[in-house]
Amino acid sequence: MTKVCTTALVILMAGPAQSDDRRSGFEFMGPTTQSMQTDDMANPGMLAVLAGERLWNEPAGLSEQSCQTCHGDPEGEMRGVAARYPAFDEVAGTAVDISGRVNLCRTRHQRADPLPHENADLLALVTLIGLQSRGLPIQPDPDPRLTEWRARGEAYYETRVGQLNLSCAQCHDENAGGHLGGAPIPEAHPTGYPIYRLEWQAMGSLQRRLRGCFTGVRSEPWPYGSDGYIALEAYLMQRAAGMTMETPAVRP
Amino acid sequence: MADVLVNIPESAAPGEIIEIKLLISHPMETGFRPLADGTLQPRDIITSVRCLYGGETVLEVDLHPAISANPFLAFHLRVDRSDEIVLEWTDWYGEVQREVRQIEVV
Numbered sequence: 001m002t003k004v005c006t007t008a009l010v011i012l013m014a015g016p017a018q019s020d021d022r023r024s025g026f027e028f029m030g031p032t033t034q035s036m037q038t039d040d041m042a043n044p045g046m047l048a049v050l051a052g053e054r055l056w057n058e059p060a061g062l063s064e065q066s067c068q069t070c071h072g073d074p075e076g077e078m079r080g081v082a083a084r085y086p087a088f089d090e091v092a093g094t095a096v097d098i099s100g101r102v103n104l105c106r107t108r109h110q111r112a113d114p115l116p117h118e119n120a121d122l123l124a125l126v127t128l129i130g131l132q133s134r135g136l137p138i139q140p141d142p143d144p145r146l147t148e149w150r151a152r153g154e155a156y157y158e159t160r161v162g163q164l165n166l167s168c169a170q171c172h173d174e175n176a177g178g179h180l181g182g183a184p185i186p187e188a189h190p191t192g193y194p195i196y197r198l199e200w201q202a203m204g205s206l207q208r209r210l211r212g213c214f215t216g217v218r219s220e221p222w223p224y225g226s227d228g229y230i231a232l233e234a235y236l237m238q239r240a241a242g243m244t245m246e247t248p249a250v251r252p
Numbered sequence: 253m254a255d256v257l258v259n260i261p262e263s264a265a266p267g268e269i270i271e272i273k274l275l276i277s278h279p280m281e282t283g284f285r286p287l288a289d290g291t292l293q294p295r296d297i298i299t300s301v302r303c304l305y306g307g308e309t310v311l312e313v314d315l316h317p318a319i320s321a322n323p324f325l326a327f328h329l330r331v332d333r334s335d336e337i338v339l340e341w342t343d344w345y346g347e348v349q350r351e352v353r354q355i356e357v358v
Contacts, residue, residue, distance in 0.1 A: 041259040044322040047277040050255045201280075201321035 024243060025186040025251055028177075033198070037250035045127060045196040045248025048120075048203045052128025055121055061112025067125070070109065074128055082126075082133040083245050086234045088145045095149045095230045098126050099205060117224035123203040127194050130247030138191065138245060140238045153235025156228060162219030168232075183252070189240035190233065192249020199252065206233055254278055256351060258339060263356040264331050270355075272303065273326045274339055282317040298341050301325060306335035331357050 026034060036042050056067045056074055071077045086097045089104065096104065102125050103114035115122035140146070157168045171180070172188035179185065193206040200208075207229045214221035222228045255277040264270050276298065283295025295317065303311035311327055329337075334357045340350035 041257055041273045041275065042324055042326075044275065044277075044324070046257055047255045047275065047322060050257070051277070198320070 020242070022189060022240070022243060023187055024189055024191045024246065026192070026246060026249065028184040028186045029250075029252060033250055033252055037192075037246070043196065043248060043250055045194075045203065045250065048124045048127040048194070048196070048248060049131050051121070051124035052126075052131075055125055056128060059110075061106060061110035063109060063111045065110055067105070074132055078129045078132040080133050080136055080139070082130040082247060083136045083138050084141050086146070086149070086230055086237065087141045088143050088149075094227070095146060095234055097206075097230055097233050098129055099123075100225070100230070102126060102129075118205060118208055120203070123194050123205065126205070127203060127248050130194060130245070133245040134247055136245050137242050138237055138240050140234075140241050146234055149231045149234045150238050151235075152228075153231035153233070153238075156232050157235055162214070162217035164217040164219075166217045168213065188236060189243055190236045191240055191243050192246035192251070194247065195249045195251045197251045203248070206236075254349065256349075258351045258353060260337055260353045260355060262354075263358060266332050266357050267330060268357075269328050269330050271326060271328055272337070272339075273324070274301070274351075275322065275324045276341065277322055278343070280315075280317075280319055280321045280323060284317065296344050298323060298343050301339070301341040303327070303329070304336075304338040304340070305329060305331070306333065331355060333357055
């Protein structure tokens, strides 16, 4: 009996933090949209990857250096990076997501201007970096300085906002799998960002998606790049730990 | 030059039906969307796509403003000889872009 219990305990401890009936947004989509994502020839996100590969090798800024100069091929050093972010940046003293990191690289090392949020070039680079983690499990950075960010993110996730007075959790935890109008409510796991969203007809970041939910509950979205988004991103990635990365995902 | 993904098999058996896939990076701006100042965002769409197999037109498609951004076309072609397959498309401003692939039929 004791042995059985010990085995069960070991299995519990070895598994991911949450029980695994978590479902990616992928599973809420119709078969046509799913095949669009899984076929690299049909996935419009791969166009962003193409653009990203070009930009990766293109020198930028006063340094005349490209991403390639320091990092080599994206297949090497960038593997698993997107599955780990957001991370804490020592110098800036703040948590950053991958687009933030790309912009820090641009300003610090390439001595170039940072790219604006949702800029196509920035999304292309982030998509290229994200692709290197496709198929890997999400493994949030264990850095203890991120704990506070995740706690803040969780608090935001559970706070009612907007004229509709809804929190993220009320839809994406309590009513996940249900419908909002005709659209299924997914579980809000950020497994495939940046995504190609058919509604946008373009690539978009998790921040853009979060803004969509803010306006959906009639709340004023925070400006792009706010700490709140990074905190939410950090919490959502923790919540999705162990799930498989899908970048570049296609979503309706 | 727009980014483009072309998928044509490099080789095929005589008489084989192959699938050709084409994904073009393009905004396909309809020309109906108003900007903040009330004027319309100018139309910018791909108007036609053509596929030539050894100089012979095997597919010709007209595209219209209702087609979404980054159009994806897939179609089948029976191949019986090694030849050049050309995909070319024309945009609203008359610019033509072409992708050329060689197929070996053995």
